[in-house]
Amino acid sequence: MSVPSAVPPRPAPPRPLPLRPVPGPRGLPGLGNLPAFGKDPLAFLVRLRDDFGDAVTWSLGPMRGLFLSHPQHIAELLTTREQSFDVLDILWAFRQVTGQSVLLGQGAEWRRKRGLVQPTVRPRQVRPYAATMVECARLAAERWRERERTDGHEAVQIDVHEEMALITQQIVLRTLFGNDLGDRTRALGQTMTVAEKVVSDELRGINLFLPGWVPTPGRRRLLAAVATIDAEVHRLISARHAGQVRAAAGLGRAGPNGQARGADADDMSQQRDGRPPGRSPGEFPPGAVAGDGMSQQREALPPGAVAGDGRACAGCGDRDDLLSRLLAARDGAGRPLSAEEVRDEAVTLWAAGHETTSTALTWAWCMLGQSPKVRALLDDELARVLGGRLPTIDDYDRLTWTQQIVKETLRLYPPAWAIATAAREGATLGGSRIPAGTTVWCSQWSTHRDPRWFPDPGVFRPERWGPDAPHVIPDHAWFPFGGGQRTCLGARFAQVEAVLLLATLAQSFHLDLAPGPVTPKAGLLLQPATPLRARVRRAG
């Protein structure tokens, strides 16, 4: 007879679903399936699944590929990625922006950085940023009203994505740097937009295979944009750091950007390792954490925004933005991130954190514009839960229909539409060996539209995510934020942001879409192929 134990036995890991890859469509000599994929990657991946099955081999130029469509295989890939698969080494342009951050790192270095960055954006920490999210949405609403006053009621036309990107850019920059950027926020945001556009272009066609040293006009633009970003971010970091050191040493209050008054904080102009100027490998002295000299920025923040919650970030002093958290972070050995590492992580959170969410919001408005019933239920919920006031983080759990709208939008139009990794020696999936070097792909676009998991997959139906939904959605059939150990660090941040922005803006406005079809285009992210234009109309 077995002795009862206080600790319940761990459930056995599910048996892997056997993997039996079949060859996909025959490609062209030397190019493989590159032309078909390049022409329409979304249609191509869906065709691989529909015409060939759940595990299909194909090739992209010299790259031997394996495409997975079954959620169980996807789950296995994402959960074993750190042990058996590498980050693809084709992301030269992306690396220029993110540097050696958690996004493209691997192995022990990635684990260390993930351990340092994760606590700064974990769900509990998103709470203090919610007020900033709502405030930035409120400012956008004010801007639209102002345009109504000047241009007339009928005339306010917007490019939805441009407007959403303005808001999310402002949110991420404020949550990162407080108000330190001041009136440079917009210009710096535009510089990041230039960099992102080039990165997106680089991931298409022949550029994908050009070594990083080949200069192209786009690459020159990218490097110039990165140099501007670096100079500004390093200025902010070193000013904040100098302010912290001075405050810790009791040498008086910091200046308006956190720098010690009279100190020459901007000493970050050396060039290193062929990277753009403005990066410094400098380590901060241990213990150089925020002191009490930052109250001037705090006063400049909107009321309640990025609250200085000492419990949330020990070592941040009265600044509680992401930069303070990164500067205060210590690894298991008590080591902080170096100045360059802080730069890389800050710019990565910025780049990874704004365009993804603004893209999701653009699609959400598109869906709302096309689905009057869904919109009417949204209006009911907003009236019931908010009754005309601005939302707070405490409303999040009650805004269930708004959450379902966001989830369903992320299903139909996942901003990140595919994940690709390279198999290492010894990698296996579904019990089968995967030859080293094989690029293993899965696609949110195609799996999220698989009728086996989502009946009527092309229909926007937020009810799927309600408690009474008749269909069980298997694990990893919906994975807009990836999965496993490398799952998106900002998933909670993004979901809270999307719900609060929609709730704030939809309370006051409808966005009436310009007539005509909206087609998605797969670049770095999945975005409308042409600008989504809408007329802003007062709600109610």
Ligand code: HEM
């Ligand atoms: C709708 C918005 C977003 C989407 C769809 C999205 C999607 C993703 C995806 C698919 C990954 C790769 C996961 C994987 O490989 O398994 C990822 C990684 C990441 N995301 Fe997001 N993301 C969003 C918003 C954000 C935000 C707001 C932030 C930061 C504030 C952020 C920061 C990151 C970081 C740092 C990683 C790298 C994690 C690692 O490799 O360890 N993301 N995201």
